Amino acid sequence: MTSSGSAPESADRADERTALRADCGNCFGLCCVALPFAKSHDFAANKNAGTPCHNLQEDFRCGIHARLRDEGYRGCTVFDCFGAGQKVSQITFEGVSWRERPQTARTMYEVFPVMRQLQELLRYLTDVLDLPRAASVHREARRARTGIELLTRAGADELLAADVPTIRADVNTLLLKASELERAAAVPGRKKNHRGADLMGARLRNADLRGANLRGALLVAADLTGADLRAADLIGADLRDARIEGADLRGALFLTQAQLNAARGDTATRVPHGLDRPGHWSAR
Template structure:
């Protein structure tokens, strides 16, 4: 399939660049529930192979246990974010025709979905860069990269599958690093560098991590209660079960909704304006 269905793009996506980077499950053919595999574990109640529909997927492509995912043992689903890849593949790449309506396209659709997700994630980070005033020296390159990647996401399935995503990601990462350094340089004092560190279960209660480099840091079950994470670079940081009750994440760089959903916060946790406080925090 080679055509582009840009006419199917919601008007809101054209006026709000972040709208197209948020999952719209109502416009998706349940791709994360079909294309991706998962194994029975703490995060999933059963095994599922790639290309096989989850047993909870309904005929209308909605999840039959969406309101009870954590209770039913599907915690992993609650922390997954496709960055809008699902609706883009469904409505633009395949022009609104589902894998149920046209089974011969199913395999290609499933292969395109993870590629699209990576590209959408990069678009999200580049959009973040353009919102950072101190990163102005790289704004032109970031804008150009975003335009090129957005154009690719609107191409046909063949072109998407042929894309050299690792090279695209490496080029974007160079821009993200520069933007991060420019933004964090304005934070006074010496900034901590924990890039790629294993801080699983670390005791960082009330730690001053303003402007810290936490790129790719393993923070699973770490105690960040009351920590100051303003302007900290959190791209790729693993926050599963990290305690962030009362932590300040305002202005944290490259923080995603999926990372927030995976962490344990409460009503006192301060989050960036463009992210949503997870529902499961309401009981805390």
């Protein structure tokens, strides 16, 4: 097994990944307006969908961005739009905000979650193209990626009419194939299958989870300290408050920045190439 678990990215793929990261400077604060949240451990107040958060400033920036966790808005720090915000703002609505054209606000808010789902699928398909052992599905992944990318550049009406559940199901079939190919070659032999398992608070310290299937697993507050998660499939796994201090996540499949942000790691946690070590993680 290589240290990264994936082949070096091409310049084009690096550009594709950049486009799948949130660019708040080119967004009309859509996650702060379109989405609702309820007062809880993750949010300090209630907010209805379509109502601007009281922390949103006139320039569409967050007034407490540097203090979100301290101010009780931890949920904001683990949300990732996968670049949907800037695409809706600058492409779908051609750079004209809901403040400048209030009559478009409702449609803009409805398009945003659709775009986010499509951008998330683009992110996973981009991941597939970086899996050398899944080369047999690369052509299909490129075809799917091209089709979804074209859809994300369509008008608001076409986006709202898109059959996203069907698109997601088709892509998921492809992702499963890629995952099975990559994990079988990277970690020969029998591997743990915890797909969709309730592992909330589970004691998995120093567990050998190489190549494991953890798709959709509930790992909230699980103790994964020192666990070996290389080449494990983590798509959709809930890592909120999971302890991953000293864990090895190199080459983990379909892991996102939001999942890392939700977990509790430290400087000894081995993070996959292309993802950032969260600033709130502890030192060791």
